[in-house]
Amino acid sequence: MPPEVLIEVNDLSFSYDTRPILKGIDMSMRRGQVVAIMGGSGSGKTTLLRLISGAIQPTSGHVKFAGEVVHELNRDALFRLRRKMGMLFQFGALFTDLSVFDNVAFQMREHTNLPESMIRDLVLMKLHAVGLRGAHQLMPNALSGGMARRVALARSIALDPMLIMYDEPFTGLDPISLSVIGNLIRRLTDALGMTSIVVTHDVQESLKIVDYVYFIADGVIAAQGTPKEVRESVAPFVHQFVHGEEDGPVPFHYPAQTYQEDLKLEDTFA
Amino acid sequence: MPRRIVSAVQHIGHRVIESIWRLGYASRFFILVLLKSGTSLRRFGLVMRELYFTGVLSLIIIVVSGLFVGMVLGLQGYETLQKYGSESAVGTLVALSLVRELGPVVAALLFASRAGSAITAEIGLMKATEQLAAMGMMAVDPVARVVAPRFWAGVISMPFLAAIFSVMGVFGGYLVTVVFIGVDEGSFWSQMQSAVDFRFDILNGFIKSCFFGVAVTAIAVFEGYDAPPTAEGVSGATTRTVVTSSLVILGLDFILTAFMFRGVS
Amino acid sequence: MQRTTMDLWVGLFVITGIIALMILSLKVGNLNVYNPSQSYVITGNFENIGGLKVRAPVKSAGVVVGRVTDIQFSTQTYDAVVTMNMDSRFPFPKDTFASILTAGLLGEQYIGLAAGGDEVMLKNGDKIMKTNSAMVLEELIGRFLFNKAAEDDSF
Numbered sequence: 001m002p003p004e005v006l007i008e009v010n011d012l013s014f015s016y017d018t019r020p021i022l023k024g025i026d027m028s029m030r031r032g033q034v035v036a037i038m039g040g041s042g043s044g045k046t047t048l049l050r051l052i053s054g055a056i057q058p059t060s061g062h063v064k065f066a067g068e069v070v071h072e073l074n075r076d077a078l079f080r081l082r083r084k085m086g087m088l089f090q091f092g093a094l095f096t097d098l099s100v101f102d103n104v105a106f107q108m109r110e111h112t113n114l115p116e117s118m119i120r121d122l123v124l125m126k127l128h129a130v131g132l133r134g135a136h137q138l139m140p141n142a143l144s145g146g147m148a149r150r151v152a153l154a155r156s157i158a159l160d161p162m163l164i165m166y167d168e169p170f171t172g173l174d175p176i177s178l179s180v181i182g183n184l185i186r187r188l189t190d191a192l193g194m195t196s197i198v199v200t201h202d203v204q205e206s207l208k209i210v211d212y213v214y215f216i217a218d219g220v221i222a223a224q225g226t227p228k229e230v231r232e233s234v235a236p237f238v239h240q241f242v243h244g245e246e247d248g249p250v251p252f253h254y255p256a257q258t259y260q261e262d263l264k265l266e267d268t269f270a
Numbered sequence: 271m272p273r274r275i276v277s278a279v280q281h282i283g284h285r286v287i288e289s290i291w292r293l294g295y296a297s298r299f300f301i302l303v304l305l306k307s308g309t310s311l312r313r314f315g316l317v318m319r320e321l322y323f324t325g326v327l328s329l330i331i332i333v334v335s336g337l338f339v340g341m342v343l344g345l346q347g348y349e350t351l352q353k354y355g356s357e358s359a360v361g362t363l364v365a366l367s368l369v370r371e372l373g374p375v376v377a378a379l380l381f382a383s384r385a386g387s388a389i390t391a392e393i394g395l396m397k398a399t400e401q402l403a404a405m406g407m408m409a410v411d412p413v414a415r416v417v418a419p420r421f422w423a424g425v426i427s428m429p430f431l432a433a434i435f436s437v438m439g440v441f442g443g444y445l446v447t448v449v450f451i452g453v454d455e456g457s458f459w460s461q462m463q464s465a466v467d468f469r470f471d472i473l474n475g476f477i478k479s480c481f482f483g484v485a486v487t488a489i490a491v492f493e494g495y496d497a498p499p500t501a502e503g504v505s506g507a508t509t510r511t512v513v514t515s516s517l518v519i520l521g522l523d524f525i526l527t528a529f530m531f532r533g534v535s
Numbered sequence: 536m537q538r539t540t541m542d543l544w545v546g547l548f549v550i551t552g553i554i555a556l557m558i559l560s561l562k563v564g565n566l567n568v569y570n571p572s573q574s575y576v577i578t579g580n581f582e583n584i585g586g587l588k589v590r591a592p593v594k595s596a597g598v599v600v601g602r603v604t605d606i607q608f609s610t611q612t613y614d615a616v617v618t619m620n621m622d623s624r625f626p627f628p629k630d631t632f633a634s635i636l637t638a639g640l641l642g643e644q645y646i647g648l649a650a651g652g653d654e655v656m657l658k659n660g661d662k663i664m665k666t667n668s669a670m671v672l673e674e675l676i677g678r679f680l681f682n683k684a685a686e687d688d689s690f
């Protein structure tokens with residue numbers, strides 16, 4: 001029997017003002033899976049994560065998390081739901097006025113009544129999992145980008161969530177830290193039995209660790225499949241993305257008037 | 271030409287609508303902060319930490335400025351009053367100017383540029399670096415956890431700072447006129463004491479500083495929370511905090527003075 | 536910064552603030568001499584109050600014993616009703632004489648009380664019966680010129 005479905009995205013649409021960003025997205029993610037969401041810059045990946053966490057309301061359709069429709073919850077229920085979610089922001093978003101230790105302890109102190117001695121053990125355990133137990137008294141400004149992201153990872157697993165969303169965890173990392181983080185995501189997902197959604201541009205690295213891939217383009221799911229299927233795909237879109245070719249179905253330009261119009265060249269060329 | 275005029279009028283209209291909208295938005299935020307103050311009051315440690323940053327760290331500038339303002343008042347007051355042979359009234363002059371006006375107003379202006387700008391910059395940067403969003407994702411309300419404690423710390427600090435400013439000012443005036451110039455000490459204090467009224471002068475000055483504290487910190491936290499999440503956004507918001515709160519302090523001071531001292535003296 | 540040091544500083548700050556407020560109230564504002572909570576209120580009707588203002592001092596033998604808290608115009612008697620808040624440490628007899636005086640030639644005006652000999656003391660809400668209006672400079676000069684003219688005539 002396959003593990004139960006944790007997240008169900010159903011015909012989800014969203015627009016900023018009148019500009020549609022997402023148009024009818026369907027997805028489903030099971031417990032224990034690492035799912036990658038890929039797509040060009042500005043294709044709406046971050047927007048999708050914000051919809052799943054209930055930070056913004058969809059124009060139509062819905063997201064179901066553990067059986068509950070996210071955007072129908074009131075504030076308290078949403079906050080209760082968010083305790084089961086973690087989100088890793090692109091630059092870590094560590095609290096700069098708290099030490100590494102206090103950053104990881106933040107949620108435990110806010111949401112639980114655990115005694116300080118137990119918090120200490122838990123925090124050190126989480127930091128150990130990301131290999132930074134020795135750095136627990138450092139302030140965030142003393143961390144490198146990669147270390148900060150690992151601390152943020154430790155912080156997002158502080159309360160053993162059912163879901164972690166990673167917004168571009170690989171950008172700006174050297175190849176070693178990159179595979180360290182990649183493996184960490186896989187290991188933590190397996191060890192804690194949670195679900196991970198990884199938004200990324202890094203096709204090669206993510207294909208090594210994920211169970212399933214969604215490609216978003218033009219607000220719809222352009223392609224999906226297991227890493228094996230993706231690698232072997234002959235669909236021009238997937239091929240372009242996986243092999244990083246500049247020319248192809250994925251446009252490089254943000255929608256605009258024609259270049260000539262913008263440069264007011266009509267007269268000269270008319 | 272008429273098109274120019276029309277567009278100029280449109281521009282004015284746009285600015286007015288924008289400002290009113292922003293004022294409404296700010297008021298709604300202010301009410302939100304009040305409603306979410308429960309956490310700060312229950313966990314007073316949060317406010318304590320902010321009291322250190324807004325109150326304790328503003329002490330030096332308040333003490334030094336208060337002393338100098340009082341010394342200048344004493345010197346100028348003495349110069350003028352001695353022409354009429356009433357230099358013993360210099361205590362009254364120093365104390366009344368400080369307690370009624372200069373204490374609350376100057377302390378609030380200093381507070382706005384020392385602590386208000388720091389609050390705005392801190393909250394704005396936390397927003398720009400997604401710390402507030404991250405907090406929301408951790409099911410912790412940033413308004414309750416970050417904004418409200420700073421607001422209350424500012425509100426609590428301001429009357430204390432104003433009182434310290436006034437006391438330092440009176441002391442400065444005393445130093446210059448009694449110790450250096452040699453005005454009679456007894457008449458310095460007794461004239462001051464018979465002229466300064468507890469309810470009308472000291473209590474009103476205290477009430478003023480409470481109003482200023484609420485105004486300055488409310489502006490500071492709003493500008494920080496509302497700052498565009500970029501470097502220019504935060505620096506612009508910081509400047510706006512100082513400019514807006516200075517104007518609000520002076521305007522509010524006029525209104526409060528008109529209410530408090532109407533029909534008196 | 537260590538938690539406890541921070542607490543210490545904040546504690547010091549708050550204590551300094553409270554001390555500053557107390558200095559303002561007691562040393563600068565002289566709160567102890569005039570305390571409205573221990574006071575009684577009396578009124579007096581004056582034909583002319585001159586430049587008397589609310590908050591003007593009420594003095595007896597040069598000592599401040601109270602303050603003017605309210606000045607109203609009465610349409611029954613067509614004169615001014617002055618309400619005074621008196622320090623309850625200083626009771627005055629029923630037949631006390633109240634007059635509006637000026638400190639110095641052009642100084643501020645205040646109410647001077649001259650105690651009478653009555654056994655009964657003024658109570659809260661009582662009214663002073665014997666009052667003397669303010670000296671108005673023009674009247675004074677007018678009276679002086681009138682007298683002068685009369686003197687000259689007698690020669």
Ligand SMILES: Nc1ncnc2c1ncn2[C@@H]1O[C@H](COP(=O)(O)OP(=O)(O)OP(=O)(O)O)[C@@H](O)[C@H]1O
Nearest residue numbers: 016017021039040041042043044045046047048168
């Ligand atoms: N607050 C906003 N208001 C208006 N439009 C927005 C806003 N935030 C994002 N957008 C637009 O929505 C689109 C999708 O943005 P989103 O951040 O989801 O992209 P993304 O897929 O995460 O891109 P990237 O890979 O570069 O991070 C973009 O075209 C962007 O211009």
Ligand SMILES: [Mg+2]
Nearest residue numbers: 045046047167
């Ligand atoms: Mg993004």
